[in-house]
Amino acid sequence: MDAQLKRGILDVCVLAAIKNEDSYGYKIIKDVSPFLELSESTLYTILKRLEEAKMLVTRSVEHNGRLRKYYHITNNGLARIEEFKEEFKEMMTVYKFICKEDIDD
Amino acid sequence: MDAQLKRGILDVCVLAAIKNEDSYGYKIIKDVSPFLELSESTLYTILKRLEEAKMLVTRSVEHNGRLRKYYHITNNGLARIEEFKEEFKEMMTVYKFICKEDIDD
DNA sequence: ACGTAATACATCATATCACGAGGTATTATA
DNA sequence: TATAATACCTCGTGATATGATGTATTACGT
Numbered sequence: 001m002d003a004q005l006k007r008g009i010l011d012v013c014v015l016a017a018i019k020n021e022d023s024y025g026y027k028i029i030k031d032v033s034p035f036l037e038l039s040e041s042t043l044y045t046i047l048k049r050l051e052e053a054k055m056l057v058t059r060s061v062e063h064n065g066r067l068r069k070y071y072h073i074t075n076n077g078l079a080r081i082e083e084f085k086e087e088f089k090e091m092m093t094v095y096k097f098i099c100k101e102d103i104d105d
Numbered sequence: 106m107d108a109q110l111k112r113g114i115l116d117v118c119v120l121a122a123i124k125n126e127d128s129y130g131y132k133i134i135k136d137v138s139p140f141l142e143l144s145e146s147t148l149y150t151i152l153k154r155l156e157e158a159k160m161l162v163t164r165s166v167e168h169n170g171r172l173r174k175y176y177h178i179t180n181n182g183l184a185r186i187e188e189f190k191e192e193f194k195e196m197m198t199v200y201k202f203i204c205k206e207d208i209d210d
Numbered sequence: 211a212c213g214t215a216a217t218a219c220a221t222c223a224t225a226t227c228a229c230g231a232g233g234t235a236t237t238a239t240a
Numbered sequence: 241t242a243t244a245a246t247a248c249c250t251c252g253t254g255a256t257a258t259g260a261t262g263t264a265t266t267a268c269g270t
């Protein structure tokens with residue numbers, strides 16, 4: 001998908017990926033990739049941004065002798081998802097406008 | 106709507122606004138605004154970009170003693186709209202992923 | 211034993227783009 | 241005689257997706 005179109009949906013996608021269960025970077029990529037291409041550099045940039053915005057909190061857990069960083073969604077993060085759903089309704093309106101201009105082909 | 110979410114849809118929206126009938130800046134704003142907020146600075150930036158990308162061509166017409174700039178969509182522009190429709194299908198998939206993670210609230 | 215892939219984290223520079231602020235000019239209206 | 245509406249345009253700023261790059265361990269095939 002076009003990079004521009006991804007903006008504004010990628011961060012919500014990451015939040016959705018940790019909504020029901022805390023997760024970590026590598027797993028998030030595996031979970032989201034089938035729906036939306038997501039590179040490591042993009043993901044870690046997003047995770048940092050979401051943490052700064054207090055939409056998630058982190059916790060480091062030892063796994064196989066190494067630290068694995070788990071991400072946990074906050075109420076702010078949950079609210080962001082709900083906000084997105086409202087925004088998506090507007091997106092649908094715009095989509096209909098684009099298609100409407102298409103009727104008399 | 107969030108500025109980031111607009112990316113990737115704004116330019117297609119402008120193309121859709123001139124698809125059936127050549128139009129000019131001021132009119133495009135009036136036509137698109139009810140569906141998607143669009144300022145003059147944003148529009149003229151987009152129009153310039155679309156012209157550079159050969160998705161539209163321009164033509165200046167005298168109107169009330171002043172030049173009014175009309176925009177006409179090209180085949181490239183029409184193709185861009187079709188491409189967007191395909192991309193929007195992917196957007197729907199992502200939206201479903203986001204909502205799916207929401208079932209067991 | 212040795213390379214390659216997978217797991218797992220992170221940073222930086224670059225390019226793209228929406229938008230506010232600012233600018234110019236004419237016509238209509240209150 | 242202002243003020244709004246019509247109509248055009250540019251510039252700087254901030255947000256952000258992504259490739260390139262780096263570090264380190266474990267698993268696996270040959």
